[in-house]
Amino acid sequence: MLNIADTLYDWCRAGRPFALATVIQVSGSAPMPPGTALAVDAAGTVVGSISGGCVEGAVYDLCTQVLAEGAGPVRSRFGYSDDDAFAVGLTCGGEIDVLVQRVDPGRRPHLTAALEAVAQRRPVAVAQIVDGPEALLGRTLHVASRTYDGTLGGEDADRAVTAQARALLRAGRTARIEVGGEGSTCPERLSVLVHTHASRPRMLIFGAVDFAAALSRAGSFLGYRVTVCDARPVFATSTRFPYADEVIVDWPDRYLAGIEVDARTAVCVLTHDAKFDIPLLRLALDLPVGYIGAMGSRRTHEHRLGALRDAGVPEDRLARLRSPIGLDLGAHTTEETAISIAAEIIAHTNHGTGLPLSHGTGPIHQPTLIDDEPGQLVGVREGIARRHRTDRPDND
Template structure:
């Protein structure tokens, strides 16, 4: 739903009821990820897309029905078949499970606050219960507190959903999670889709070289907050890196030790100079970051591994190092190399092979992570 947060925020300010159709599960190849929504107001105005066009008409009519009937949330399934492929089915061959519910902003003011935070770029999360007796109930997390629909009451289910939504917000991950079965904390078994609006993930580029300038541009295009760091002030200038969000003059390992990182952070070491690389990688490989890559030839890589072992870096830590950095695209120019590096970051984030799709069988869009916590395509990015 956060894909249309700006319009939903306006509709909430106007206390305009609307129907919200949200993708809560995907099987096979589908064009848009879990959490994507369409909304329809009482005047028939529609915003958003959940399938790139092939089931929009059917979803629109279902939204109008839910608004008209004022009934409980409904689930609808759309899939591919020879009979309906060009009617309401997905011609891409995938299957979508969609939750459609009526939203009354006057009775659910916490949603307007959450949408407003998302529009302003502040951290927020919205949880939707997609099945169970609480299906359609919503809860919003802002800062360290959460506010729920009256449907939850003051019972343990609401508290369990609020705690988990807060945890998802802190990790920066949108996801489908299963809760319940514990008589003390959450006796009701529920499946919850937690939509997270988090700060942009960070890309830390060390080494103020031409390759770094191209990578900064590619990283920003992908939605990263990009930092370029180098100890040499003559090279680390804003003029040389106009696409970076910040340019820092500092020793790389010293800067990394004092800056904030998380599981979505990508660390790209482009210096291939031992006096910078070794202390920096020694620290980076001991931090809970999502990706660590280092530029250099295979000879440089072998020498680097030897030095890292000498300073006590373990084999388990070394297994996290992506070096030489990037996928085998035959890249030579800084721009091509930036594509190679970002392609590897994307593949690593989604636990994908990086192989051509013509050489891979099965669905194009695959679910990554545990079945009980399904990450969307955009979680890491």
């Protein structure tokens, strides 16, 4: 629901009831992930999308019905129909489960507060019961970093969900969790969809070069908070990097040592200068960041690995380094190179192979996985991705 938080917040402030349709489960290839929502108010105004157009009409009708009749939450499944190409369904071949519920803002002040936090770009999670006892279906809980508000039906359930919601919020992930059914502490088994609105992930670009200018633009487009850092003040200027959120003049390793990073942070080393690269990478490889890439040819990379080994970096840490940086897109220009780097970050973050979709089989959209260790791919895709990594144009 947080994909349409700004409009929902306006409706809540105005006291306008609305019907909320939320994707609560996806199987096969479906266009929108769990947590995506569509809403309809009493005037018939619709906001959001849950299928890219495939089932919007049917969901709209269901929303207007629930809103008009004041019925309880309704769950419905939509899938592809082989028998009737014009039937309501997902022509992409997947299935989605949708929960439609009426929301009266006056009865859910905690939801209004959560939507306000999103509107103000503050981190917040909303936990929503999507399966369990009928009387609890659709209940929500507003979870912030230090507090929570609302209830899912019991203090034990609230505490259990809050703990997991905060972990997901730190990771910046929306996910479905299971709680309860374990005796007297939380006897009801609940399936809860945790919607998260986290602070923007960070993209740290080291080296105030032309590639950095193009990459900062791509990073900004992808929703990163972009920082460009270089020790040379004549190059590290906001004029040269208008798409960066901040431009820092400092030694790269010193700057990195003084800031907070997390598993969503992408570190892109474009300095191509050993006096900057080695101390910076030695530090970065020991931090819980999600992605570390360094520019340079294969020969440069081998020299860099040797220097890092001499500096005492163990092999398991060196394996985290993506170099030469980027996917093999045949890039030549700075803009194309930025796209290749951004593509590798996306593939690494989402555990993709980086291969053409036409070369694969099975569902296009794979379930979201959580890293066993920051920066490490999980599952069979790891070997596939590594086999197909190839060099970009020589930057030596």
